[in-house]
Amino acid sequence: MTEPSKLPHHGVPEHQPAAGGIAARARAAAGPQYLNGLNPEQREAVETLDGPVLVLAGAGTGKTRVLTTRIAHILSQGRARPHEILSVTFTNKAAREMKLRLGQMLGQAVEGMPWLGTFHSIGGRILRIHAELVQLKSNFTVLDVDDQVRLLKQLLQAENIDDKRWPARMLAGLIDGWKNRGLTPAQVPSGEAAIFGNGKGGKLYASYQERLKILNAADFGDLLLENIRLFRENPDVLRQYQNRFKFILVDEYQDTNVAQYLWLRLLSQAPSRPGVPLSAIIPGDLTSPRLRGDVDARSASGEGDPPQTEIAETTPHPDPLPVKDAEREKAAPIPKNICCVGDDDQSIYGWRGAEVDNILRFEHDFPGAKVIRLERNYRSTGHILAAASHLIAHNEGRLGKTLRTEDVDGEKVTVTGSWDSEEEARAIGEEIEELQRSGENLNEVAILVRASFQMREFEDRFVTLGLPYRVIGGPRFYERAEIRDALAYLRVINSPADDLAFERIVNVPKRGLGDATVQMLHDHARKRRMPLFEAARAVVETDELKPKARGALRDLLLQFDRWRAQREVTAHTELAEIVLDESGYTEMWQKDRSADAAGRLDNLKELVRSMEEFENLQGFLEHISLVMDRDGDASDEAVSLMTLHSAKGLEFDNVFLPGWEEGLFPSQRTLDEQGRAGLEEERRLAHVGLTRARRRAKLYFATNRRIHGTWSTTIPSRFLDELPSANVEITESKGGSGWGGAGGYGPSRFDNVESFGSSYTTPGWQRAQANRNRSQGGRSGQARGGFEESQSSFSGGFSRNKRGPLVIEGELVAKSTGTVSEFSLDDRVFHQKFGYGNVVKIDGNKLTIAFEKAGEKKVVDSFVERV
DNA sequence: CACTGACTCGTTTTT
DNA sequence: CGAGTCAGTG
Numbered sequence: 010m011t012e013p014s015k016l017p018h019h020g021v022p023e024h025q026p027a028a029g030g031i032a033a034r035a036r037a038a039a040g041p042q043y044l045n046g047l048n049p050e051q052r053e054a055v056e057t058l059d060g061p062v063l064v065l066a067g068a069g070t071g072k073t074r075v076l077t078t079r080i081a082h083i084l085s086q087g088r089a090r091p092h093e094i095l096s097v098t099f100t101n102k103a104a105r106e107m108k109l110r111l112g113q114m115l116g117q118a119v120e121g122m123p124w125l126g127t128f129h130s131i132g133g134r135i136l137r138i139h140a141e142l143v144q145l146k147s148n149f150t151v152l153d154v155d156d157q158v159r160l161l162k163q164l165l166q167a168e169n170i171d172d173k174r175w176p177a178r179m180l181a182g183l184i185d186g187w188k189n190r191g192l193t194p195a196q197v198p199s200g201e202a203a204i205f206g207n208g209k210g211g212k213l214y215a216s217y218q219e220r221l222k223i224l225n226a227a228d229f230g231d232l233l234l235e236n237i238r239l240f241r242e243n244p245d246v247l248r249q250y251q252n253r254f255k256f257i258l259v260d261e262y263q264d265t266n267v268a269q270y271l272w273l274r275l276l277s278q279a280p281s282r283p284g285v286p287l288s289a290i291i292p293g294d295l296t297s298p299r300l301r302g303d304v305d306a307r308s309a310s311g312e313g314d315p316p317q318t319e320i321a322e323t324t325p326h327p328d329p330l331p332v333k334d335a336e337r338e339k340a341a342p343i344p345k346n347i348c349c350v351g352d353d354d355q356s357i358y359g360w361r362g363a364e365v366d367n368i369l370r371f372e373h374d375f376p377g378a379k380v381i382r383l384e385r386n387y388r389s390t391g392h393i394l395a396a397a398s399h400l401i402a403h404n405e406g407r408l409g410k411t412l413r414t415e416d417v418d419g420e421k422v423t424v425t426g427s428w429d430s431e432e433e434a435r436a437i438g439e440e441i442e443e444l445q446r447s448g449e450n451l452n453e454v455a456i457l458v459r460a461s462f463q464m465r466e467f468e469d470r471f472v473t474l475g476l477p478y479r480v481i482g483g484p485r486f487y488e489r490a491e492i493r494d495a496l497a498y499l500r501v502i503n504s505p506a507d508d509l510a511f512e513r514i515v516n517v518p519k520r521g522l523g524d525a526t527v528q529m530l531h532d533h534a535r536k537r538r539m540p541l542f543e544a545a546r547a548v549v550e551t552d553e554l555k556p557k558a559r560g561a562l563r564d565l566l567l568q569f570d571r572w573r574a575q576r577e578v579t580a581h582t583e584l585a586e587i588v589l590d591e592s593g594y595t596e597m598w599q600k601d602r603s604a605d606a607a608g609r610l611d612n613l614k615e616l617v618r619s620m621e622e623f624e625n626l627q628g629f630l631e632h633i634s635l636v637m638d639r640d641g642d643a644s645d646e647a648v649s650l651m652t653l654h655s656a657k658g659l660e661f662d663n664v665f666l667p668g669w670e671e672g673l674f675p676s677q678r679t680l681d682e683q684g685r686a687g688l689e690e691e692r693r694l695a696h697v698g699l700t701r702a703r704r705r706a707k708l709y710f711a712t713n714r715r716i717h718g719t720w721s722t723t724i725p726s727r728f729l730d731e732l733p734s735a736n737v738e739i740t741e742s743k744g745g746s747g748w749g750g751a752g753g754y755g756p757s758r759f760d761n762v763e764s765f766g767s768s769y770t771t772p773g774w775q776r777a778q779a780n781r782n783r784s785q786g787g788r789s790g791q792a793r794g795g796f797e798e799s800q801s802s803f804s805g806g807f808s809r810n811k812r813g814p815l816v817i818e819g820e821l822v823a824k825s826t827g828t829v830s831e832f833s834l835d836d837r838v839f840h841q842k843f844g845y846g847n848v849v850k851i852d853g854n855k856l857t858i859a860f861e862k863a864g865e866k867k868v869v870d871s872f873v874e875r876v
Numbered sequence: 877c878a879c880t881g882a883c884t885c886g887t888t889t890t891t
Numbered sequence: 892c893g894a895g896t897c898a899g900t901g
Contacts, residue, residue: 100890129891151891173897229891264890361889460887482889516877523877558877635891654888676887694888717886718892 043081043114047074054348054381055079058088058256061277061375062348063368067412068397068700069388069660072350073103076258077110079348080122084115089255095276096125096258101636103260103658104130124254128269130635132232135239135250137631142243143235148627150226150500151634155493156509157181157228160220163531164213170206180205184214188230189362191237191268194218224508232635233268240275250276255346262351262371266362274374277347347375353408354401357654357694359686360679369408386412386700388660390419392736393706397699399733404689412700421738422699422706424729429713429720430463430668434470437665437709441476441648444663451477453662455649457698459674463667464650477647482655487634491598491609492616496633498588502572503626506540518597520561526554542569568592581626585617653698664702667709669695670723673716695728838873845876 044052051071054064055078066072080096083089098104104126111122124131133151140147152160161177161184183205187197194215202211221227227235240247257277259265265273349371356365372378386394394414401407427433441454456467464480471478486492494517500510516522534544548554549563572588579587589595595613598606623629649661668674675691683690699706710725832838836848838858846860858873 127891133891153891232891358889360887462887485890519878521877525877652888673887678887715892 041082041085043078043085047071047078048385050381050383050385051075051078054350054383055082057348057379057381058083058086059346061345061371061378063262063371063375063378063380064348064350064383065368065380065408065410066350066352066383067386067410068352068355068697069386070383070412071385071387072352072383073106073110073260075383076260076350077107077114079258080107080111081114083256091122092124093253093255094122094124094258095131095254095256096122096260097128097131097273098125098260099127099264101127101130103127107260127635128265128272129229129232130632132236132272133227133635136227136232136236139239139243139246142246143239144222145227145235146225148225148504148631150224150504150507150510150630151232152221152226152228152509153488153493153634154181155488156226156513159509159512160224161213161217164216164220165206168206168209168213170209175206180210180213183210184217185228185230186362187214188228188234189266189268191234191271193234193238225504225506226509230268233272237268237271237275240272247275251278257345257347259347259349260351262349263353263356263365263368264351264358264363265367266364270364270367273347277345277375352410353406354404354410354693355657355697357657357690357697359683359690365406369406382410384410384412386414388703389414389700389706390416390704392418392421393699393702393704395736396422396706396732397696399736400699400728400731401692401696403731404692406686406689420705421736422708422732423738423740424669424708424710424732425740426725427709427711430466430711430715433667433709433711434466437467437667437707438470438474438476440665440707441663442474445476449663451646451648453703454665455651455656455659455661455663455701456665456667457651457653457656457701459653459668459676459694461652463673467650467667471648471650477645478650479647481649481651486612486615489609489612491612494594495585495589495613495616496630498592498594499585499626499630501542501569502576502584502588503630505542505569508534508541511541511545514592515562515565518593520565521557522561522565526558526562529553542566576626581623581629582617582620584626585620589613589617653694656701657697660701660703662703663705663707664698665707665709666698667711668714669708669710669726669729670714671726672721672723673714674726675728692728692731832875837876839876840873 044055047055048071051074054062054075058079064072064075066075076096080094083094084091096107098107108122108125111125126134136143136145137147137149140149158177158181161180162172165172165175165177165180187201194211197211197214199211202208202214204210206213221231240250254276257273259273349368351368353365353368356363356368359365367374372380389397391414394412398412425436427436437456441451444454445451458464458467461482468478468480470476487496494514497507497510497513500507501514504510512527515527530541530544530548533548534541537544537547539547545562545566549559549566552559554562568591572584572591575587576584595610598609598613601609620626620629623632649659671677674695675688679687679691681687708729710723710729712722713720714723715721832848834848837845838848839845840858840860844860844862846858849857849859
């Protein structure tokens with residue numbers, strides 16, 4: 010997470026800027042000056058240099074500050090030189106932030122930290138140095154998802170697998186998951202490998218890896234996994250790095266996946282002393298036959314296992330993830346100076362392979378670890394912090410922290426209900442305009458949504474209001490089609506064997522080289538075991554192609570020859586311009602009449618501009634896929650619109666949190682798939698959302714929301730119920746009366762004992778209540794909350810639904826899905842909004858109803874009653 | 877080979 | 892509802 014460089018607004022003395030060169034006034038009597046601004050816990054985290062340290066840094070407690078100061082401390086104490094410190098983050102943004110702050114703190118004293126970067130960029134860097142040891146060349150290409158899928162599609166075809174039933178994307182996801190868990194093709198549990206393509210999943214993974222080597226390419230997962238393999242198979246190389254890195258720092262430890270964990274484990278061991286067999290530290294024999302097959306991802310790591318330990322005895326586990334304490338303890342490393350910073354309450358990437366377990370078990374993994382808690386929050390006012398803390402306290406699997414602030418209570422968190430999502434957007438728009446009138450900077454206003462489809466409504470509204478906004482997070486810069494196309498041209502110039510790149514642009518812009526031609530090139534290439542480009546050269550000489558295609562292909566090849574020749578005498582930025590021009594690519598977009606064509610041309614210019622930072626084409630291509638970041642406009646004043654996920658690490662004075670409804674937030678899908686763990690992750694997401702706010706946090710829920718084009722009634726999120734009423738204020742929607750008079754729906758039961766009774770009496774509450782009963786009144790498809798008819802059940806936990814959704818410890822975690830509709834064709838029904846009608850079509854729980862007045866509509870079945 | 881109409885399927889996202 | 896994919900046609 011990156012704390013903004015901006016200081017907290019409440020003038021906490023601890024957060025004076027560490028102005029002036031630290032290096033200059035090295036050590037004052039009370040210690041170095043850079044320590045002065047720290048509170049005691051932060052200071053301890055900075056100064057405890059020896060042995061493993063876990064810093065549990067709650068939201069807004071100065072985590073990045075601790076990390077950077079710690080590095081400064083190590084350096085100024087002379088404990089290590091810059092290149093002896095390994096410091097890993099997850100995102101480029103975080104890495105950049107740290108470099109920036111470090112630079113400010115140290116002045117020019119220290120030039121660059123070569124080993125400060127993301128897991129992937131550092132893994133990639135190490136891999137390039139030793140590429141040949143993992144069957145690659147040092148200029149290997151890093152594939153993007155698109156290339157990956159294309160490659161897999163080819164493999165599926167070769168295996169004669171129906172890619173309708175077994176989509177390449179799904180396989181890409183599986184392989185990604187395996188790599189996240191540190192599993193090589195041989196290590197994937199056979200049962201799991203079998204679930205794809207009638208048992209061919211494992212085989213496909215293996216042949217995918219083979220193909221990657223042939224293409225001299227690695228995917229993102231490989232940057233770590235191949236790195237791990239490198240270390241395991243080459244103990245001397247590993248030892249070299251263990252020797253080099255005197256200190257290891259890890260940011261966002263709660264987000265690490267198994268592969269990252271294993272990688273850190275390998276590096277964090279002290280190098281073996283003479284006399285200690287290497288096998289004591291590195292398993293190294295993962296390739297031995299007895300280890301093939303179902304090997305537990307973690308026990309397979311086996312780092313630190315004494316040689317006599319029979320790894321083969323490891324019980325294959327049906328689920329390779331759970332790790333027994335005993336195994337982990339057995340694998341106790343020789344402690345090293347590793348410092349991990351994280352917050353278990355902000356772990357929101359479990360679905361992507363992050364293992365909260367890594368942080369929860371730090372003390373097991375690194376015996377003798379010192380755990381330091383940072384609980385002083387310098388960001389949010391009292392009510393906001395209390396609400397967030399109370400909410401997250403509902404989670405069970407936590408290390409436990411209590412955030413506190415010395416700030417004023419400030420404004421209460423507000424909860425506002427509205428009739429539908431449109432009214433919600435209107436209400437928020439008005440509130441933002443009000444804030445603007447009262448002098449708030451729009452840069453200090455953010456809307457955080459659970460899912461990106463929610464954004465549209467706000468965009469529409471803001472456009473009509475003329476309110477400037479920016480969407481944070483969309484597709485990454487280098488993921489855009491035009492950027493990838495341009496890169497593909499450059500890749501083919503740089504490396505003629507890059508089949509994936511060649512295939513991407515053979516017919517972009519259109520040159521009459523369609524599927525048939527490409528297919529034939531493929532055949533040719535496979536037969537002669539040569540890259541596509543070479544195959545094309547050969548084919549052009551024959552008359553296998555129709556004259557038109559043949560001519561076009563020949564022209565293309567000649568162009569590439571020319572560009573390659575020019576490469577020697579032309580600056581790489583200039584070359585890029587020439588290529589885009591001569592290939593007709595620029596022209597293609599200039600002719601395009603669609604709305605975003607202009608933006609794409611801008612992006613291409615931006616790409617060429619960004620090339621200037623690199624020495625040459627080769628250097629640029631090596632870094633592009635790992636380091637390129639979008640960003641761009643941060644200058645103009647605008648409201649920020651983003652998902653909760655991409656808000657992590659940011660903070661704003663005013664935070665709007667719409668869509669707090671069951672099914673949307675917490676997300677029904679997460680609940681269905683992950684059960685209780687999913688619920689807890691959603692709750693952490695809610696916690697992240699609330700803790701982004703400095704002064705104002707505003708929650709919203711709508712009673713009706715259009716999902717997939719059909720209207721559904723929704724009920725307020727259980728997270729609203731979990732807020733402490735003392736810190737929350739229920740407000741009426743200001744969005745006007747979209748429906749039956751004043752909007753405004755009180756939230757449901759607050760789980761604070763004191764005075765929740767009052768919320769029952771508001772008209773809004775009663776209306777929301779009525780909706781609940783109605784939606785529960787029969788059809789299981791939509792009976793979410795499972796409330797009983799009477800309100801009395803609210804005082805207890807969630808009451809149970811008799812129809813049997815997933816209930817754990819009295820808490821409804823997920824409703825069952827896919828239930829059959831209780832309606833039949835031609836049923837006469839009544840709908841609150843549309844009146845009477847007849848069912849004309851049934852699709853699961855979605856009904857198409859011909860209403861007498863409103864015409865034909867699609868509605869979710871719980872929305873209507875049979876009459 | 878390119879274009880168009882039918883069809884499906886709907887989180888979160890980094891690198 | 893609407894973006895993206897796919898098969899069939901000009």
